[in-house]
Amino acid sequence: MYSEKVMDHFKNPRNVGEIDNAEGIGEVGNPVCGDIMKIFLKIENNVITDAKFKTFGCGAAIASSSMATELVRGKTLEEAWEVSNMAVAEALEGLPPIKMHCSVLAEEGIHKAINDYRVKKGLEPWVEKNPHSHEHEDMTCQH
Amino acid sequence: MYSEKVMDHFKNPRNVGEIDNAEGIGEVGNPVCGDIMKIFLKIENNVITDAKFKTFGCGAAIASSSMATELVRGKTLEEAWEVSNMAVAEALEGLPPIKMHCSVLAEEGIHKAINDYRVKKGLEPWVEKNPHSHEHEDMTCQH
Amino acid sequence: MGAQRTIYMDHSATTFVKPEVANAMIPYFTEHFGNPSSIYSIARESKKAIDFARVQTAKALGADPGEIYFTSGGSESDNWAIKGVAFANRKRGNHIITTQIEHHAVLHTCQYLEKEGFEVTYLPVDQYGLVDPAVLEKAITEKTILISIMYANNEIGTIEPIAEFGAIARKHKVYFHTDAVQAIGSIPIDVKAQNIDLLSLSAHKFYGPKGTGALYIKKGVRIDNLIHGGGQERRRRAGTENIAGIVGLGKAIEMATADITGHAAKIRSMRDRLINGVLSTISHTRLNGHPEKRLAGNFNVSFEFIEGESMLLWLDDEGICASTGSACTSGSLEPSHVLLATGLPVEISHGSLRLTLGDANTEKDVDFVLEVLPKIVKKLRDMSPLFVKSGKEGSCNVQ
């Protein structure tokens, strides 16, 4: 069902935990839908120097959180914003169709954490370029 | 499917053949229905001294003809008239429900041969006591 | 993954075929393969084997052999019972009563019938998954032609008061069908005493082969065919008989019902140790289903703050086979309709685990699960954002 990469990130998730006094925090998802992700970003000079997560969800949700935090570490906020759900899914060597929404959640979590930082800094939050890309047929629970 | 008795009378049918100048001959059935029986009776002093048959039909039809001719041999015409299809079926140790009509055919064949004799002798043919007993649900081909 | 051995705790999803059953089946593949509808000797062997399995099955249910019809499994039996009775009795009425906790083979069939102009009442259940006989009786109208209530639930294991439903159905002259797929071998069944008109069963739930089931149809019940064609099964279910499968079903049901009480007691004692062990060592944990009126092998539990699939993956990594909800829905994102019907909050239903014990298990398996499961729950809770919010203390166990 899952790729080896997904299983690796599920069984050995990178960056689990919280960051005290994180510059940006994003929580997405809904317990009613069976998945919640909370992303913590440490941001120094516009660069993500640390990223951590806590996730309630299925194997794909945990692996997506792990991979997304890996992908944004060391990136500028502009670069991190461009990390799409497809990039997360590809880095995981694919996700089953009914699990694609987990990668969407990860993208949303990163975006929300970045905007949390921007708002706290008194900046305009960035807008989702293509919010409709987050809708997908297979979702039975809309967040 | 068939009892051992049926198989015995099918494989070793008694009284196959014709009787030259038989006193009574009865032919019943219809090739369209898949069975025809022709019964030949030799009658001396109101007693059936010989009975033979020719049959086109299934295993049960052949066994019923064989058994019916056995049962009426040596009987008076009155006694032979009383040999019912149930008697034939019982003597055969039973017939499958969809094959019960074969025993009916045998009874009818004997009756027809007896009446053939009576009519030739200028006597009234006997009437079937219970002609409706010959109807049975399982018959898809009515003779 | 890294498992050394397999601990199978998903007997409600399916069971292994017992060697005795497999051995009974094998001669019917290459040797006694004759089509039972034919008249030659080797075909009569097949017919005899089917007749024997029919007697075995009838005996297990207290039915007459002439009331047993072999099918391709529980789903076909459920579809046949419900659509068959519905269409054959349309002129008498168009109302069907079932429950909210049925298997999808019943629920989706009823939903299909709704599109075809039937009205269906889906009875609620209490927190334990029990249907109230008084509520059933009130739901009956003069248009009601069929009541279909499962014997025991496949997810939470709750055993329904079938004899009471049967009596009510009889009193109101409504046909009563029960999906007994999970009950065979766990609960003694007597279709006559319990006033059951139709009963579905499936061989692979009691150590028989997959793809073979049966429908008991009480003599005289008006029912349409589901699969039309040849004259097999006394003209009621077309298709060349799956002789090996039928022989396997017969052997399996005979074995499964030979000593139900003794067998259930053994399974129940292992299961109870598992339940008590889990509930006493893991906090924020709820037992789903009825504490006593439940299938001997069934343990269904919700762990708050974590999600079921990730539990399953870790259990699988340890060689433990389990499920969340029913097997057929474990690929889906939807929470169990059964748990929701018992009033369990959606977010908690996501953290549910079903362990169903059976003949593949030993006490050692229970020890191992009790050793491993608390660690898995802890690991997942440690990474759950919900756990911190709610605090680690306190317990809301339902005993």
Added chain:
Amino acid sequence: MGAQRTIYMDHSATTFVKPEVANAMIPYFTEHFGNPSSIYSIARESKKAIDFARVQTAKALGADPGEIYFTSGGSESDNWAIKGVAFANRKRGNHIITTQIEHHAVLHTCQYLEKEGFEVTYLPVDQYGLVDPAVLEKAITEKTILISIMYANNEIGTIEPIAEFGAIARKHKVYFHTDAVQAIGSIPIDVKAQNIDLLSLSAHKFYGPKGTGALYIKKGVRIDNLIHGGGQERRRRAGTENIAGIVGLGKAIEMATADITGHAAKIRSMRDRLINGVLSTISHTRLNGHPEKRLAGNFNVSFEFIEGESMLLWLDDEGICASTGSACTSGSLEPSHVLLATGLPVEISHGSLRLTLGDANTEKDVDFVLEVLPKIVKKLRDMSPLFVKSGKEGSCNVQ
């Protein structure tokens, strides 16, 4: 009875399971028994096995694996194809075209649909059992939603011009279903080239297990489910998968289609020797079906003045397994609807015998039947009142 050995000449009724097929199946009973819908490792084994069988089946038909749905046999496949398309396309029209010589799984399903408000045209056949494509095309109306014509007839073996029917159906945008139960392994099939939208098959006709079949459904075909419930077979056919059966079907269809031409040539040469031997030594004998366009193993013959069942019993006594008409109707008193459709007089149809050769046979079997059959026919004719009437001389063989 007294037979020393068994000569099986009823391969169209059912076949033995080949040892390779049985061996492929056996591990899935006691070992790899996991429910393929579950997510743990042993269940993934089951899923892989089913996926593989799906590829094997698709390859044999020139289909995509995603177009193969496993069922419980030919009858279920036929019922599903016809009812499923009929109900799903009711709004487009209510007319179905089939033929007078279909298997009962098609005919009785169509008769059932007539009761449900559908109109069915039963196309006639010529003396050889062939359907005329021009007659088919003329029967199509704007209300026609489905054409169902069998690939090859189970009684007389006639092979229909399926590609021509497919082209006509495509031209008129009507779905085309073919019952290919008898064709698999005897005739090369290519569903794409032949414009087939739905195709039924059944494993036990090509040395696979009974109780397993498949329906090919071309991508995009609108069809309702027949068995509702769990999400198996991509939500189209509920019920825990008969893994062992499906694995057996896959292996069997791969073997049966590996060398159709070579295999058919071998069977055909035995069969032709049998036909020629019987027709040349027994008078008042007719070959039923088409002289060339027939299944390689099929020999259907009518012997005037005698009745089929009594022939079967004597053949059985010699250890020869044969049938009259089809297996499903051999218990019935009705003459074959197929033979009648070819114009054979009823009384002659009663004296019909079907010998279907296959992998169980050798040239010796043919020798033995040629030795025994004339004696049996003579014995029965000698006790037939019809034979004398018609005279023993003369012949009305149809070559």
